[in-house]
Amino acid sequence: MIDLFQPQAGDAELAAVAAVFADRWLGHGPRSAAFEAAFAAHVGVRPEHVLFLNSGTAGLFLATELLGLRPGDEVILPSPSFVAAANAVVRAGGRPVFCDVDARTLNPSAEDIEAAVTPRTKAVVVLHYGGYPGDIARIAARCRAAGRTLIEDCACSVASRADGRAVGTFGDLAMWSFDAAKVLTTGDGGMLYVRDAELAVRARRLAYHGLVQPSGLGHARVSSRWWELDVPEPGRRELGNDLTAAIGTVQLDRLPAFLARRSEIVELYDRELAGCDALRLPPPLPAGHTSSYFFYWVQMAAGLRDRVAAALLRDGIYTTFRYAPLHKVPAFGTGGPALPGAERAAAETLCLPLHPGLGDRDVRRVAAALRGAVAAEGRPVLTREG
CATH class of the missing domain: 3.40.640.10 (Type I PLP-dependent aspartate aminotransferase-like (Major domain))
Known part of the structure; x- marks a missing residue:
């Protein structure tokens, strides 16, 4: 796995x-x-x-x-x-x-x-x-x-x-x-x-x-x-x-090496998933910002994400969505206004494996399996704006 x-x-x-x-x-x-x-x-x-x-x-x-x-x-x-x-x-x-x-x-x-x-x-x-x-x-x-x-x-x-x-x-x-x-x-x-x-x-x-x-x-x-x-x-x-x-x-001493490897994995995902019209990749960082690269998330048409996640799990690849929108959780009350950005993200977002223990072969396997699962669904492609 x-x-x-x-x-x-x-x-x-x-x-x-x-x-x-x-x-x-x-x-x-x-x-x-x-x-x-x-x-x-x-x-x-x-x-x-x-x-x-x-x-x-x-x-x-x-x-x-x-x-x-x-x-x-x-x-x-x-x-x-x-x-x-x-x-x-x-x-x-x-x-x-x-x-x-x-x-x-x-x-x-x-x-x-x-x-x-x-x-x-x-x-x-x-x-x-x-x-x-x-x-x-x-x-x-x-x-x-x-x-x-x-x-x-x-x-x-x-x-x-x-x-x-x-x-x-x-x-x-x-x-x-x-x-x-x-x-x-x-x-x-x-x-x-x-x-x-x-x-x-x-x-x-x-x-x-x-x-x-x-x-x-x-x-x-x-x-x-x-x-x-x-x-x-x-x-x-x-x-x-x-x-x-x-x-x-x-x-903390090892942190620079961890970050360097995470950055390499993100760049490899970006290359391997480029050109897949059914997927949106993480947006680029604004000028002057640096990330810890804790998540690598992709987005796809509503209704497709869950089936793709299930297909990847059957293929030995664990993915998930974090974090579920709390305004939908009964313990905190659900009577507030609709939050369209959060709800859309919750329906379309999938977090892929990301940690320094991944080899390049692992990353390519995840990317290939993701592209294959999306293609097998035959879903409509996303526009650039989503």
């Missing part, structure tokens, strides 16, 4: 984990701090503003908690998003309001977001679809002008940039995911960025039970009653650990 994603980890990661075992400190400690510092340098921020967590989802939940949402507060997010984003808004006490996206890029424009704004809008969450930065600079500028908090969901975008600036640093809060499917993986894990220094301190406290000062050996050196607790507000335990941080540090 040619899978959609496949983690790339080997001897270097094993050696890093063995070193953690040898030091006999497995929890959140010096290697977590080192990973935070290395990642902060990677995105161009100070290390005290980033926090290594046990998942990207924890980052979303913590980010929305920091908003201090009250009943009736609304948070806008693009409908094609991972369910964790909407869950986080609801659990923080807010109401998710879904905006439309461009049917080709699956990213919202500043105008898409403005169309969903009401007097109750408190914040905006933006997902950089498939690693493509989207309209982030204009969105961030409008949020600042309006006094709205901007949260960047960078789960797909560990190395994406817009005009030389790392995505995740345009807004007020951001999270990255390092689960087993991601470009950089720690198995499970995530990173949270908090622009405001005081809020960053609070985020770190909330991620460890709300404790102002841990009650362990380190605190014993500065307090005569180190077992006493200072908890001004309750939190949860969402910290990452030194085992996964050690893996992440190695993965």
Whole structure:
């Protein structure tokens, strides 16, 4: 089976984990701090503003908690998003309001977001679809002008940039995911960025039970009653650990090679699928933008996508569509306006296998099978505009 994603980890990661075992400190400690510092340098921020967590989802939940949402507060997010984003808004006490996206890029424009704004809008969450930065600079500028908090969901975008600036640093809060499917993986894990220094301190406290000062050996050196607790507000335990941080540090060193191979695969797909009138390929990146190439997606006539995906699965090739439009999910309410871009993308889009473990022969096999499955259906071709 040619899978959609496949983690790339080997001897270097094993050696890093063995070193953690040898030091006999497995929890959140010096290697977590080192990973935070290395990642902060990677995105161009100070290390005290980033926090290594046990998942990207924890980052979303913590980010929305920091908003201090009250009943009736609304948070806008693009409908094609991972369910964790909407869950986080609801659990923080807010109401998710879904905006439309461009049917080709699956990213919202500043105008898409403005169309969903009401007097109750408190914040905006933006997902950089498939690693493509989207309209982030204009969105961030409008949020600042309006006094709205901007949260960047960078789960797909560990190395994406817009005009030389790392995505995740345009807004007020951001999270990255390092689960087993991601470009950089720690198995499970995530990173949270908090622009405001005081809020960053609070985020770190909330991620460890709300404790102002841990009650362990380190605190014993500065307090005569180190077992006493200072908890001004309750939190949860969402910290990452030194085992996964050690893996992440190695993965961060390997990231340039991962990105180079992903870019080669994207270029090979582009060549192998060029001239197939029944398919739309991913749109080109705007000038000044770079992608992490987490997804490679094609689009085809409505009604065809599901049959093509089934044919590819029978041929040993796993494909899928991410992410299902959340404005159609009953848990979040379905009484809002129609979102034609999101609905069209959901009907026409298919994500193909993309990971550094693919050889050129694998990519050509996927492309040939896709062209064959489309041709076998004898469907009408797409226009350029779709």
